[in-house]
């Protein structure tokens with residue numbers, strides 16, 4: 300069988316590329332080795348983790364947040380099995396949605412492991428060991444990423460006691476104590492889930508701040524809020540060993556700056572120290588596809604590898620490992636393959652942490668602007684001065700706008716607060732159109748909304764806010 304495009308991997312990069320290419324009139328096939336489509340994101344990543352974040356947040360709100368609003372409901376009871384069933388049902392409906400979209404767009408799908416055989420040729424090997432060869436004008440590698448582990452430390456992840464995010468979204472009881480190795484997005488989200496359901500949570504992080512790449516001020520305030528929620532932090536701590544013990548597992552770490560080692564024990568240890576590109580079994584070496592120094596498939600600005608007709612997108616190439624980055628690359632590549640001008644603006648890719656409050660950012664951090672020697676001005680507005688936030692008892696956090704000192708063009712927006720993950724998009728649209736803080740500050744915002752804090756932070760950037 301011969302296609303215009305064969306895509307290996309059906310995550311947000313692969314399935315979106317497939318749908319867009321089919322919409323543009325190309326004949327498309329997708330190869331996926333999992334039994335269901337949707338990749339890491341829909342099966343074991345974004346979607347199940349958000350189902351648990353939402354459900355555990357409702358539980359936490361019922362536990363602590365309703366009395367002060369005059370709603371007395373007594374102590375809520377956790378039914379973890381039902382919560383997990385909600386998560387599983389959410390995953391099922393999403394992965395089935397992708398299967399439906401494949402059919403609707405007349406995309407052929409093959410379940411099995413795809414291998415690049417060189418220019419225009421791909422093989423698929425099913426679970427039964429049978430292999431078939433397919434031909435295509437273009438081959439897209441969208442094989443995503445996998446758990447990275449701890450550099451230099453041998454860890455046996457059994458997904459029961461020592462777990463990755465995959466095990467952490469499927470625990471059958473609430474741990475008494477969970478140690479989270481790695482204070483990045485996934486670790487803090489999963490730590491929040493289990494903390495809200497009653498676990499003691501200790502985060503062990505190599506850096507001296509959580510959320511490494513985020514704006515420093517946001518990261519500091521976020522840590523304070525999570526500590527108030529009961530999360531314990533061991534920062535500047537280098538993990539040297541993770542082993543099973545009678546109680547569960549032990550984590551040994553020492554101060555990065557030097558000093559005595561410490562060992563702590565818990566019933567569950569989550570390893571959330573990042574993800575690495577997944578290229579195993581793809582036959583890239585034999586096909587001559589070159590990887591970069593970090594094992595990612597090397598591509599040019601049009602997602603083309605060094606082998607003509609072989610392209611790559613998503614987590615398996617350079618850039619932030621985010622589902623929407625993979626999706627946008629999928630769309631851009633489909634457009635390129637259809638003869639159009641596909642493009643992704645890497646300066647405007649939002650990032651969200653789905654905790655409570657949420658953290659969201661787009662564009663440059665203050666630290667990045669300083670390093671790059673860009674002259675900037677900054678405006679901030681706290682949610683404690685926002686009427687809607689007060690009405691909802693959601694006054695933690697702030698909005699910070701960073702704009703070029705001369706041109707006033709907005710270069711970055713950082714929000715910590717309830718609903719930050721939704722609010723960030725007005726900043727993304729503004730930045731996509733090269734807007735200024737004055738444009739944002741002069742745009743009428745509905746009252747009373749949390750988004751008024753975004754407008755006020757913009758006002759604070761080019762002149763003065765009204766409400767503080």
Ligand SMILES: Cc1cc2nc3c(=O)[nH]c(=O)nc-3n(C[C@H](O)[C@H](O)[C@H](O)COP(=O)(O)OP(=O)(O)OC[C@H]3O[C@@H](n4cnc5c(N)ncnc54)[C@H](O)[C@@H]3O)c2cc1C
Nearest residue numbers: 308310311312332338339340344413443613614620621622
């Ligand atoms: C717990 C967790 C939470 C996350 N939350 C978020 C979030 O809230 N927001 C966000 O933006 N991102 C989130 N991410 C990251 C997001 O999941 C990834 O960035 C995204 O899935 C990358 O998409 P992709 O298409 O590149 O690859 P993937 O989604 O990893 O899909 C790759 C697919 O390729 C298949 N495959 C691999 N090799 C082969 C082969 N040889 N043959 C056939 N098939 C193959 C795999 O089985 C997989 O299904 C989260 C990740 C995790 C783990």
